[in-house]
Structures are given as C-alpha cells and as structure tokens.
Amino acid sequence: MFERSVEKPESHWEGAVQIINYSESKDGQWLILGGLAKGKGGAGIVGVLQVYSVKMKASQPAMPSHAACFARITLEGRSKPSNLICFTKAGPVLQILELDPPSKDQAFNKKVKLKFQQPDDFPVSIHCDDKFGTLFILTRKGYLLCVEITTCKMFFANQTAKMIGSTLNTTDGGIATVDGTGRVGHFFIEQKNIVKFICEALQDYDAGLKIATRYNLPGADQYIEKQFNVLMNSGRYEEAMRMTATSPQGVLRTVQTLRQFKQVPKINGQPALLFYFNILLGTSGATLNAIESIELAKPILQSGKPQGLAHIKDWLSQKKLTCSEELGDALKSADLKLALQVYSAAKVPEKVIACFLALSSKEPDDGKANKIYQEIIKYAKNCNYTPAYCTLVGQLHRVNPIRAKDFALVLINHEEEAGEALISIGELADTFMVAQDVKATTNILLEYLRPRGDREEDAELQTKVLQINLVHNNPRVADAILDSSDYSFSHFDKLKIAMSCENVGLYDRALEFYSDMKDYKRVLGHAPSMKIEHLQNFFGQLSPEE
DSSP states (O other): OOOOOOOOTTOSEEEEEEEEEEEEOTTSSEEEEEEEEEETTTOOEEEEEEEEETTTTEEOOOBOOSOEEEEEEOOTTOSSOEEEEEEEETTTEEEEEEESOSSTTTOOEEEEEOOOSSTTOOEEEEEEEGGGTEEEEEETTSEEEEEETTTTEEEEEEEOOOEEEEEEOTTTSSEEEEETTOOEEEEOOOTTTHHHIIIIISOOHHHHHHHHHHHTOSSOHHHHHHHHHHHHHTTOHHHHHHHHHHOGGGTTOSHHHHHHHHTSOOBTTBOHHHHHHHHHHTSTTOOOOHHHHHHHHHHHHHHTOHHHHHHHHHHHHTTOSOOOHHHHHHHHTTOHHHHHHHHHHTTOHHHHHHHHHHHHHTOOOHHHHHHHHHHHHHHHHHTTOOOOHHHHHHHHHHHOHHHHHHHHHHHHHHHHHHSOOOSOHHHHHHHHHHTTOHHHHHHHHHHHHGGGOSOGGGHHHHHHHHHHHHHTTOHHHHHHHHHOTTTOOOOSOHHHHHHHHHHTTOHHHHHHHOOOHHHHHHHHTTGGGSOHHHHHHHHHTSOSOO
16 A cells, blocks of 8 residues: 655646556565546646555656556576566657666666557556566557567557457466457467567567577577577587577477587587586576486496486486486486386386385385385376286296285285275286295185185185195195185085095095095095094985985
8 A cells, every 4th residue: 555646746747647557566565556647738648657665665756657567577697587667658668677676787677669550549558478578568549569578579569459458367378358349358479479470570580589598489490400500510519508408499409419519529628418418407497308318317327426326316306307217217227216206207107116016026124015015006096007916916926926925915905905906816826826836826815715704706716725735735735724714615616626635645525525426435445544533424424325
C-alpha cells in the first residue's frame, strides 16, 4: 500500500487520473500504478506512472508513461534473475531499466524506438513473458508489438483488434486478451518458428542466434554450424567449445563434434576434449548429454583411480551427467550401487533388478539380503514393471544357490502377505530342479504348502515334493514329510508315490498307498523288513474276503 501521487504545479497532467494498471515485481520489492489523464495545455491524453520502492518506502516522481510492467530475467553474465521495469514514453520509446543493479556501471538500460501505424496511437498495456524475455505491447487502437528484452529486438508488429482487457497467460505463456466484441484471444511465442522467422524473414541472424542460444530454441542450426566451422578452421578452438556448450537444443553437442575436439591440440596444458568437458562442468545449470557423459566417464574408469570414481559420484549428485544405460554399463564393474543408481534414473528396470540381485549375491547378512529382495518387489511395482521372476531366480542360483532360495522364499511369502501371486510355484520349483537342487526345491514347496493346509488343488505340488525326494535318493525326507502333522498330505497321486516308495525300499509306505491286491502281494514279499505295527494296521483294514 502507498499513497498516490497528487497533481502539482510542475505535473505534466491536470485533473483526475483514470487508473488502468497496478503491478508488483515478483520479489514484492517494487510497485507501479499507472493511469491516463488530460495533459496540461491541451496536450491530449497522457500517461501517469508512479513507481514505488517497498524497501525505501518512497515513490519516484510521477512519469509521463502510458504503460509499464515488471520483468524478471537472468541477464547475460549474471547468476541470478534481475528485476527490470519496462515502460513507454514520448517518442514513442520503450525503455528498460534494471532495478537494484549490482552497481551503476553494470545496470541494464536499453531503449527501443517504437513504430505505430497511426501517429496518435499510444500503448495501453505491456506484459512480459519471462520465459522468453518477451514484451507484448498493446496500443489503444489495437496494434500489437513484441520485443525481446536482452537484444531489444522488435520482431513482431501488426494490427489486431481494439482490446478492452489483457493479462499474462501464466499457464500456456504469452498473453490473453478480450476485444470490444467479447472475443478472447491468445498471443504467444511459437517456439518452433520464432528463431527461423527472425533469421529468415527479418534477416537478423545475430539476434536470431542470440535468442536461440538464450532460450534454447530451434531454428538457427545452419547458421550455428557455419559459425562453428569458421571458429574451428581459424584455430579459435576455445570459442568453438564455448559455442558448442551453449548451442541451442544441443545442436553442436554430437559425436562428430567430440571427434573433432579429440584432434585439437592441448589447451592450457589439458587435452582439448577434457577442456571442453570442464567448460560444461563449470557452467551453472549445465548437464553433459548422454554421449558426453560416457566419453568423460570411460577414461576415468579405465584409469582405475579411486578419486576418479569419486568425481563421477560427485557429478552425478550435482546432476552434471546424464544417466543412460550405457553409462550404467560402464560403471557396473567399478561400483555396482552407483550403476544401480544410474540405471534407475535412466529407467532401465531389468538392469536395476540385475544390480539388486548382484548385490544380494555378495551380501553375507541374511536379513539385509532379504531386504534387497523386498526392494526389488517394491521397485518393480512402483515402475509398473513385471520381471520374469523365475528367470531371475535361475540366474541368481548359478551364482549363489543359497541366496536364490532366499529370494524364492521372499516371493512366496509375498503372496501370503499381500494376497497377490508374483510367480508360479510350479515353475519356480522346476527352476531349481533344472539345477538338481532337491533340497531348495523341497524347502520352497513346503514353505508354500504349509500355510495352505491340505487342499485338493495342491495335489500336483504334493506329489512333486514327495516324488523328487524319492527319485533323488532322499527317501527319509519323503517319509518324514508323510509323517509330519504340519502337512497331512492326502491329495497326492497315491499310485505314483507307492511305486516310488517300493523302488526305494519304503515298503510300509508302498503298502499304505497301493490299492490293488497284486501290488499288496508283491510288497508283502518284503514283510520281514517292514514294521510290525504297519503290517498289523494293514491286515486289520482288510475284509475277511480279502
């Protein structure tokens, strides 16, 4: 809040002022109040602009200006955005002044001569699209002008309609307007064509290149490449590298350019390519693209020096390098955790999970290994990726069978805890049996079956867990499972298991599971080696006829 300027004898207007503009700088330190009034001595309609400093708690003397606005952009050579005031005055002239500059000598102060179609026309509004440093100036008679602030290039001037209102479009950029008929308009920078228009239609290549470079816009590629070749052919390598580093859309930052830099003599005692990379690394907000990141990292990793890997970690934390699958591949043998980080940022889920598994295979602590497996499940769900878990278990088994079993158990228990199956238990068992790992297969199947109880739909799994132990010379394990009250299996294939029991000498079990008299008679030929209680039980269940 501040007091309005009042008319004084020396004022350039007389009578009431119609307020048409009030604005605040983005940092809240400056305010402007603008309006229109009758000029003294029959001077027609004049603008009245009051500028107020919140910090100083004072206003500048009212100025004869029809329109004004604030802009906040980062000027060339500055590291932070600056507040600018942009206003029109007699001439007509657009003036742009920096508020609170670092020093008077460094203050930005530019003027642009404006041209209207009609001599009695004047601006009624100015808006700045800070993203592209562009001022949109509308006149009373519907003329629209566009000026880029840093170059002071007026690149558009055309008649539109008489506007009764205008404002910045903070969503899509540019300005939104309403004309006298109520029609709503949207005027904005067309990013794909603006630079090409300035270079070709206006024949201003310097302004086009500066605008393209500053706002990272396409359209000046041919001109940029031509200028780059001139610099390289004349031995101005450092200039060529700096131009490459700031080239819009990274048009010069290609494999071909890097090859050229490799052929350049050393600069300041450094290999030319390293000198170029240091330019990028030393530029605030700059990031090496995927190709540059790999070219920088590979020789550092090949040197095997710990400080080199530390530098890469530091650059990644500062987002100086672009993460890619190729960079992750280069890092994998040097630092598995760092490679995982890069793969994750580059969205390569299969290699992220491969890194998790590799880390778990080297982890001596069971609890920490299991946490890694939980992390795999969580990561896959978060990135909507469905791993081939059986394949992963098989790959891990070739490296560390114990950890493969642990991973399988985590997958099984996840179904019980979360109610969603991540893997087919039958396929999982087959995965371990490919490696003839009977013990792990048994462990996994029993872990799955125990909480489920004795279900008919599990008949195949019950048969499998008994059969693999009978066939692979572990009859005592099969016998213990059948004896255990934890399982109480009853739905397995009785004939199949009976035959296997007979083959391995478990005659008591074979007699229990056979149902044909011929089989009974054959097995009873081994009665001397059978337990008496089993025989008594068997004969007690036979009918008198049998």
